Amino acid sequence: MKSTYEALLSVAEVVPTTIVWGNHDYKLWKKVKIPVLVTDSFVSNNIYYCHGWRFDLQQMFGHWLYGWLVDKFPYLYQKLIKTPFELKIEGKNYRQRIEKIHEKAREFVNKEGLDYLIMGHTHEPVGDDGKLFDCGDMIDSLTYVVIEDGRPRLERMP
Structure with missing residues (x-):
């Protein structure tokens, strides 16, 4: 992660960059040392960019507690409560949770x-x-999104 972060900062020195922080990016906004916008969401050319945790009901309802815990005790939270890949292990329940998250995101796109x-x-x-x-x-999944001529598409690394 450190080499990825350093590469990102090198690119950001040349290319205007916005970083969307996620639910495991503890205090990322305080770490950036160059002029980079760090935000939880933004709109550009009528495309909404966000991490997606805002559509996760478990994250939304626990947001105040989550925010406090992450801000005050980030490593304790990570070690004792949540690991980044813990959700993958949940199987069928995780599949249903993903569907709900995507459903809420689709509702947001249409509403806005x-x-x-x-x-x-x-x-x-x-x-x-x-x-x-x-x-x-x-x-x-080795996937990422590319935007070309104002249209996004999903790509997979070879």
Whole structure:
């Protein structure tokens, strides 16, 4: 992760960059040492970019506690309560949770009149349903989203 972070910062020195922090990016906004916008979401060209945890009911209802715990005791939270890949182990329940998260994201896109929504959080790629693009991850699915001529598409690393 450190080499990825350093590579990102090198690119950001040349290319205007916005970083969307996620639910495991503890205090990322305080770590950035160069002029990079770090935010939880933004809209550009009627495309909404976010991490996706905002559509996860478990994360939303526990947000105040989550925020406090992550802010005050990030390593304790990570070690004792949640690991980044714990959700993968949940099987069928996780599949239902992903579907609910994507359903809430689709509702948001339609309600806000957005062209597209690009998100992460579930680690499960989606890119074939029109407006919602979940970039998956660079560990299991090896997927990411590319935007070309204002249209997103899901790509997979070879």
